[in-house]
Amino acid sequence: xxxxxxxxxxxxxxxxxxxxxxxxxxxxxxxxxxxxxxxxxxxxxxxxxxxxxxxxxxxxxxxxxxxxxxxxxxxxxxxxxxxxxxxxxxxxxxxxxxxxxxxxxxxxxxxx
Amino acid sequence: xxxxxxxxxxxxxxxxxxxxxxxxxxxxxxxxxxxxxxxxxxxxxxxxxxxxxxxxxxxxxxxxxxxxxxxxxxxxxxxxxxxxxxxxxxxxxxxxxxxxxxxxxxxxxxxxxx
Numbered sequence: 001x002x003x004x005x006x007x008x009x010x011x012x013x014x015x016x017x018x019x020x021x022x023x024x025x026x027x028x029x030x031x032x033x034x035x036x037x038x039x040x041x042x043x044x045x046x047x048x049x050x051x052x053x054x055x056x057x058x059x060x061x062x063x064x065x066x067x068x069x070x071x072x073x074x075x076x077x078x079x080x081x082x083x084x085x086x087x088x089x090x091x092x093x094x095x096x097x098x099x100x101x102x103x104x105x106x107x108x109x110x111x112x
Numbered sequence: 113x114x115x116x117x118x119x120x121x122x123x124x125x126x127x128x129x130x131x132x133x134x135x136x137x138x139x140x141x142x143x144x145x146x147x148x149x150x151x152x153x154x155x156x157x158x159x160x161x162x163x164x165x166x167x168x169x170x171x172x173x174x175x176x177x178x179x180x181x182x183x184x185x186x187x188x189x190x191x192x193x194x195x196x197x198x199x200x201x202x203x204x205x206x207x208x209x210x211x212x213x214x215x216x217x218x219x220x221x222x223x224x225x226x
Contacts, residue, residue: 033213042199043156043216058213090155092214100146101214103155 002027006091006104013085013111021076021107023091030096032074036060037088037106046089049074050096078109085111116200121221124194130187132220134200137181142204145176145183146214149196156199156216159185190224197221 004025013019023032031050035043045058049068063082068074074093078085088108092101117135124130136145144163148156160167160174162183167174173186187194199219 035216040218042218045213045215048213088153092155100158100161101148101156103157105155106153108153 004091004093004102004104006089006107008107009105011107011109013109015111016080018080019078019085019109019111021078021089021091021109023074023076023104024072025074025093025102026072027093027095027102028071029093029102030071031094032068033092033094033101034058034064034066034074034076035090035092037090043090046076085109116202116217118198118200118217118220120218121223123223123225124187124190126191126224126226127189130190130194130222130224132185132187132198132200132222133182134185135182136200136202139180139202143202144204145174145180146201146203147172147174147185148199148201148214148216149194150199150219151193151196159198190222192224192226195222195224 007022033048034046036046037043044060046064047055047058047066049055052068052071055066055068063079065077088106090106091104094101144161146161147159150156159171160169162174176183197219199216
């Protein structure tokens with residue numbers, strides 16, 4: 001079955017360490033997105049990519065980095081520059097930027 | 113993309129219809145209304161979308177007013193599993209080739225009760 005996979009589901013890191021969240025899709029979608037969600041809040045866009053080897057900053061890109069070397073993969077790195085990294089991170093993909101999104105099940109990152 | 117306004121929370125008895133309103137008074141002519149829902153600690157799930165005609169699928173119905181300034185998502189027979197946060201989003205429609213990001217507000221928290 002086609003879908004979008006995020007791993008791991010839970011992730012713990014020490015403060016000051018970089019951490020990379022995985023996002024893989026087998027839907028043959030061109031566009032991929034990373035969102036962050038804090039408790040009781042809506043989703044905020046971190047980065048998005050419409051095609052391979054291209055990506056744009058979203059609303060809260062500071063302290064994050066991404067790459068899009070393959071159509072299927074869009075990993076997100078949370079760097080030590082991100083001041084409040086503890087959050088629920090959601091990856092999504094869409095056929096192109098104008099179609100509806102398919103979301104992964106999320107990664108809950110806790111930095112201690 | 114146009115902004116939307118939703119009530120922060122609503123309750124509904126199990127088995128009854130849940131009617132979730134959304135105001136989008138600044139919607140443009142080429143913008144669609146999309147609905148997603150998010151069950152606790154999961155990724156959002158697409159429900160339905162529409163331009164100006166009412167739409168129905170296996171999950172819900174979408175009623176859009178004639179002036180398109182507001183809409184209502186209807187879950188005809190709510191169950192406990194429908195307890196979730198429901199997001200109303202306005203953006204350009206599919207197939208336009210236009211990159212338009214989905215902007216999520218805080219949505220409506222629907223609590224379905226026994």
